[in-house]
Amino acid sequence: MDQQTNDLIKKEIENNEICLFMKGTPDAPQCGFSMAISNMLKILEVNFKGINVLENEHLRQGIKKFSDWPTIPQLYIQKEFIGGCDIVKEMYENGDLIKLLENKGISFKKKN
């Protein structure tokens, strides 16, 4: 991975409390897995930045190396790699995602 891509990824992770490297955008996801995480975050009403890897091939390949993770989407919360779609979905379903947000002091919408 070139230095520029590495710096770009670091900058996004450092400047955004929650960032989702995804295919497409939160409003127009281009892949079902990216849409799934994006929708979970929307339902929880947390602020997040979606970073569209389809706009930058260096970024698309670079994020896989950066996280040592072979698939996209990838979710980072407060600079920590949380996982891809399968892990985040499991955490969403078993309540671990909400616990994580609480522990990190991130506001979200509680279910009624």
Add this chain to the structure above:
Amino acid sequence: MVEGIYGTIMAMNLEEIKKLIKESLPDATVEIQDLAGDGNHYSATVISSQFSGKSKIEQHKMVYNSLKGKMGNELHALEIKTKE
């Protein structure tokens, strides 16, 4: 006809996925489900004692490593679940 051929090819790949995982994690139980019934979206549940004490990220990486670089390339729509 095309669907039939496609289905056959995918079924072979499924056996290969199982085989690769079992080679890396010999004690693993591997169950693969066809999620949508379309021969295109699969879910693999892998149960192994070797996951004990490891984080979910580490567990999934063990499965990805067993698939020798196929994940994210040929294998796009494979959902993975790991259990101890």
